[in-house]
Amino acid sequence: MPGRMFALCIKRYQAAPLFLQQRREQTTGRCSRPFIAKASIIMATHAKDTKEPWELIYWPGVKGRGEYVRLVFEEAGIPYVDVGAKGGMPVVIEFCWKGGNTGFPVRAPPAIRKGDFVLSNTPVIMAYLGRQFGLMPGSLEDAAHVEQVLAIVTDAVAEGRLAFHPKDFYASHKVQVEESKPYIKQYGENRLPKYMQYWEALLDENPDPQGFLIGSSITVADLAVYHYMAAAEQHYKQYYDAVEAPRAKEHQLRIASRPRIQAYLTSDRCQPWDTDSMM
Numbered sequence: 001m002p003g004r005m006f007a008l009c010i011k012r013y014q015a016a017p018l019f020l021q022q023r024r025e026q027t028t029g030r031c032s033r034p035f036i037a038k039a040s041i042i043m044a045t046h047a048k049d050t051k052e053p054w055e056l057i058y059w060p061g062v063k064g065r066g067e068y069v070r071l072v073f074e075e076a077g078i079p080y081v082d083v084g085a086k087g088g089m090p091v092v093i094e095f096c097w098k099g100g101n102t103g104f105p106v107r108a109p110p111a112i113r114k115g116d117f118v119l120s121n122t123p124v125i126m127a128y129l130g131r132q133f134g135l136m137p138g139s140l141e142d143a144a145h146v147e148q149v150l151a152i153v154t155d156a157v158a159e160g161r162l163a164f165h166p167k168d169f170y171a172s173h174k175v176q177v178e179e180s181k182p183y184i185k186q187y188g189e190n191r192l193p194k195y196m197q198y199w200e201a202l203l204d205e206n207p208d209p210q211g212f213l214i215g216s217s218i219t220v221a222d223l224a225v226y227h228y229m230a231a232a233e234q235h236y237k238q239y240y241d242a243v244e245a246p247r248a249k250e251h252q253l254r255i256a257s258r259p260r261i262q263a264y265l266t267s268d269r270c271q272p273w274d275t276d277s278m279m
């Protein structure tokens with residue numbers, strides 16, 4: 001359309017009463033002003049569009065499941081506030097269960113918040129942040145495989161943790177040390193090798209010899225498996241050492257030596273391991 005005619009159309013369009021504009025837009029498919037206004041309100045609620053900082057809500061003083069989320073922020077180079085590490089346990093309790101959260105309800109930490117947006121459940125947070133920060137593959141199928149690995153890590157940790165609490169899952173490991181011994185042995189000898197060899201198989205089957213768990217670029221699956229491997233090394237040391245999984249162990253070192261992860265691991269943002277149990 002020649003420039004003069006386009007300008008004339010815009011002028012007539014702007015001069016028309018609203019209901020006429022809306023009727024025209026219903027037939028031409030163009031957006032009405034109210035619709036544009038509404039759309040921008042919806043856009044403004046997108047977490048990435050708010051100027052609020054990213055926050056992690058997790059227990060202070062331990063890596064735990066919060067570590068998966070810290071690793072994503074750290075690898076992506078995105079600043080975040082570790083609310084629990086700063087404010088202590090009462091802040092986490094208040095947020096999760098005492099009405100401090102005005103966003104979407106959280107069942108248990110870890111959770112993330114940015115403005116009004118609140119999200120919990122570790123693999124869900126990882127997949128969401130992965131998409132925000134370029135740590136998820138573009139293809140639907142590869143992204144589904146990343147989510148598959150996140151779910152397997154969740155299973156692996158749940159089982160590994162259960163072995164430390166066979167009598168009472170909710171009580172400290174310290175009150176069930178004797179009872180846990182056969183279960184820790186069973187997990188260490190039978191289950192841990194299965195999970196570690198599964199990571200090994202993923203690396204072996206990647207057609208890119210320099211690749212990561214899925215494809216040629218790092219994803220949140222690599223960060224989750226890294227944390228699982230580090231936790232296994234910490235809590236199941238003798239069994240971890242006995243497993244023949246050279247590529248999985250090499251992958252763990254490769255992730256730990258990525259510049260941002262390495263800087264994080266030696267920073268004061270990095271929390272100590274739980275002394276009670278796995279995660």
Ligand SMILES: N[C@@H](CCC(=O)N[C@@H](CS)C(=O)NCC(=O)O)C(=O)O
Pocket residue numbers: 064065066107108109110120121122123279
């Ligand atoms: N499936 C959840 C589990 C969350 C969870 O068990 N969080 C622990 C800390 S790691 C907790 O504080 N649980 C308290 C509760 O379940 O009430 C996730 O992956 O985020």
